[in-house]
Amino acid sequence: MRQAILCALNLRDDHNFDEYLAECVSLCSAAGIEVMKTITQSANTPDPEYYFRHGKLEEIKAVLEETAIDLLVFCHDLRIDIVSNLEDYFGIQVMDRTNLILDIFESRARSREAILQISMARLKYNLPARLKDNDDDSHQRGGSAANRGTGERRRSLVKREYDKKILSIQRELDLLAKNKRQMAQKRKRSGLKQVAMVGYTNAGKSTLMNLILKKNKKDDKAVLARDQLFATLDASVRQVEHKGRRFLLTDTVGFVSNLPHELVDSFKSTLQACKDADLLVQVVDAANPYYDLQTATTIKTLNSIDAGGIEMITVFNKMDIAENHEQGLGISCKEDRGVDELLDLIISKLYPFEYQKEIRVPYDKLGILDEYRPYLDVVLIENREDHALYVLSGQQRLINDLEKKVS
Numbered sequence: 447m448r449q450a451i452l453c454a455l456n457l458r459d460d461h462n463f464d465e466y467l468a469e470c471v472s473l474c475s476a477a478g479i480e481v482m483k484t485i486t487q488s489a490n491t492p493d494p495e496y497y498f499r500h501g502k503l504e505e506i507k508a509v510l511e512e513t514a515i516d517l518l519v520f521c522h523d524l525r526i527d528i529v530s531n532l533e534d535y536f537g538i539q540v541m542d543r544t545n546l547i548l549d550i551f552e553s554r555a556r557s558r559e560a561i562l563q564i565s566m567a568r569l570k571y572n573l574p575a576r577l578k579d580n581d582d583d584s585h586q587r588g589g590s591a592a593n594r595g596t597g598e599r600r601r602s603l604v605k606r607e608y609d610k611k612i613l614s615i616q617r618e619l620d621l622l623a624k625n626k627r628q629m630a631q632k633r634k635r636s637g638l639k640q641v642a643m644v645g646y647t648n649a650g651k652s653t654l655m656n657l658i659l660k661k662n663k664k665d666d667k668a669v670l671a672r673d674q675l676f677a678t679l680d681a682s683v684r685q686v687e688h689k690g691r692r693f694l695l696t697d698t699v700g701f702v703s704n705l706p707h708e709l710v711d712s713f714k715s716t717l718q719a720c721k722d723a724d725l726l727v728q729v730v731d732a733a734n735p736y737y738d739l740q741t742a743t744t745i746k747t748l749n750s751i752d753a754g755g756i757e758m759i760t761v762f763n764k765m766d767i768a769e770n771h772e773q774g775l776g777i778s779c780k781e782d783r784g785v786d787e788l789l790d791l792i793i794s795k796l797y798p799f800e801y802q803k804e805i806r807v808p809y810d811k812l813g814i815l816d817e818y819r820p821y822l823d824v825v826l827i828e829n830r831e832d833h834a835l836y837v838l839s840g841q842q843r844l845i846n847d848l849e850k851k852v853s
């Protein structure tokens with residue numbers, strides 16, 4: 447495992463700073479980096495040249511001199527000139543948060559689509575840096591007009607080279623997305639309702655999917671579930687049946703706070719599965735001390751992909767090791783607790799108008815029935831001597847209500 451010092455700036459006494467740091471440590475370990483020491487500084491604004499103020503830089507230097515550590519990880523997205531300043535100052539590699547996340551995604555990517563999506567995100571994130579390198583080169587070689595002209599040309603050459611690469615990846619991604627869209631349309635035409643699992647990475651979405659598949663005797667269609675961040679990068683769709691009702695269940699990529707927008711952009715077609723869903727199931731790791739922040743991250747990410755308006759059930763997973771949870775349904779995939787209740791709940795949300803009842807409505811009370819027509823399915827069965835017989839379908843509460851009024 448590569449060893450690093452983790453550096454973080456606590457800007458304006460952020461009350462979520464500890465959680466933010468803890469998340470960065472997990473991200474490092476997901477990227478195969480062991481955090482040997484964490485160095486933080488409080489400030490109102492970052493230093494414009496080095497992010498940290500001078501005293502902290504000296505403190506880091508002292509640690510580096512005593513150890514063989516050759517990597518600094520910053521828990522923030524750094525401007526490229528700040529990265530170069532820091533690398534020059536310390537003489538070792540400096541990695542920022544987006545590049546850390548890109549590294550993790552890169553090491554997990556298996557499908558062609560995921561690989562392309564990550565290459566795209568990396569190209570877009572690193573393009574300004576490459577352009578800057580060229581600017582610096584031309585300045586170093588003397589600032590004459592001729593040299594500046596050469597710099598300009600090289601800059602536009604690099605830009606063109608990047609644009610070409612980005613375009614060719616985009617073409618391939620568009621093709622894959624087109625196939626995906628066709629499959630999604632086919633699924634829509636099948637009339638099956640769609641449920642997507644969402645949530646913070648490592649919450650247990652894939653484990654829940656596998657448990658549900660097992661209950662359906664479809665273990666052979668299991669998806670990958672692992673104790674690592676971003677185990678799932680591709681969406682997997684499976685058909686599930688519960689109490690005679692079928693629906694499609696999608697397992698998708700987990701979220702993390704401030705997911706770099708280049709990645710969100712690149713993963714649009716993967717995240718589309720969330721947008722197409724009739725219902726979302728948010729899986730929360732109730733054993734994680736920061737689960738409320740993770741929930742907030744999930745909601746924020748859903749909003750950013752325009753999926754915030756979709757109805758959502760929240761389940762608190764890992765109740766076998768969690769102390770408690772505040773509200774919602776508690777489940778444990780490990781001990782198969784609460785999952786049948788969850789499936790009941792999913793069905794009741796997907797098919798809210800399931801309740802049916804025969805009701806006799808006296809002719810002088812037909813007006814009351816009319817009031818309920820916008821909310822219930824009303825079918826006349828027969829007209830009898832002093833009443834009409836109807837079959838009503840819809841919410842049980844409304845049907846009971848109506849029955850009371852007409853009886």
Ligand SMILES: Nc1nc2c(ncn2[C@@H]2O[C@H](COP(=O)(O)OP(=O)(O)OP(=O)(O)O)[C@@H](O)[C@H]2O)c(=O)[nH]1
Nearest residue numbers: 648649650651652653672673676677678700779780
């Ligand atoms: N103790 C306990 N562990 C669980 C439970 N459910 C899942 N896990 C573990 O949590 C870890 C992550 O599970 P995954 O199902 O891969 O999580 P995920 O949400 O799909 O993660 P990403 O794909 O990274 O978004 C695995 O080690 C699981 O064994 C549970 O109910 N109890």
Ligand SMILES: [Mg+2]
Nearest residue numbers: 651652677678
């Ligand atoms: Mg997963």
